[in-house]
Amino acid sequence: MKNPIIAAIESRVSANLFDAGRTLADEEIEELARLATRAPTAYNLQNWRFIAVRTPEAKARLRAAAYGQAKVSEAAVTYIVCGRKPSHTVVEERLRPSVEAGFMPAEMVGAWTAAVEDGYRDDPQKQRDEAVRTATLGAAFLMFAAQAHGLATGPMVGFDPAAVAREFALAADEIPVVLVAVGHAREGNWPQKPRLPVSRVLETV
């Protein structure tokens, strides 16, 4: 039998068609987000936020901000995955549980705080890159978590970031990076699109 993770990677499709009649319980929406947050982040900053859009009213607002894409209405839920600009002020809180668990030396907290402060200061592009990277990692783990739950996913980058920020009251440091529709697929989705031969995108040195 094929390894289940490899099977998931090879069978995943970017779903466009969802069964609009099937919803997800709030507990499952929360569980998928919990698993998404197991993705790694630099310095364990966890500089992300997830907005799960699942009521008809909220879906209508998100759909309008996503150029009318029907899957926002039809999927059970669409997560707005936001990245946040790194802030050294949160490092101590983010790392305290690792110190309390006994594996992280307490003196590293100060060092990591300084590393975040020094590493991102006065560099808005680096701050933004980190926000995009973090949110994208969260979205990828969310997609795997959904697949583990037998659900289809449809990632979207076609949306108006300013409209999403306005409609869902994002904070000034939050960037909406990707939308991920999650739900039960209906018939008719495309298969996974063929990829380039790996030799075209891999160099070994």
Add this chain to the structure above:
Amino acid sequence: MKNPIIAAIESRVSANLFDAGRTLADEEIEELARLATRAPTAYNLQNWRFIAVRTPEAKARLRAAAYGQAKVSEAAVTYIVCGRKPSHTVVEERLRPSVEAGFMPAEMVGAWTAAVEDGYRDDPQKQRDEAVRTATLGAAFLMFAAQAHGLATGPMVGFDPAAVAREFALAADEIPVVLVAVGHAREGNWPQKPRLPVSRVLETV
């Protein structure tokens, strides 16, 4: 028994300590990259490139560009995952196999080409965001693929992008987004660092 994907998510650690005595065959290095490229990309652009660094000489150059991090030397291989700025000129080639496979209508190729051209033109930040997003998705799928192969992974953002670009002759449109060390873990890695309660990062609307 727990779902294997969920088990992988919950058991993954960001490995720092690798068994320097164990290598990977080039076939396995290539297979992991092949699985990584099954990640989704906007318009199936596949705007990424992977450089697998696995010889002592190349590792030494990458380690120097990564502030001396030992895992670059000790892991069997470290992938430099690069994102590329989107280009409408590649859309036809990227989509032709989907048309030939019979599920994508031929007339959509022109529409998607125009969408890429119009969507990213004159917007360097949007181009860069797409490059970072694509490479990060590839890196996330690479991490899952490695886990499926029983391997540990150590993602790194601590490196000098200009030095990496210079040492590994990146093209002008390529951005080194993340390094992923892959190999056999040795004893002593930290467990997964505790995360915030999901209620702190999830809003349901």
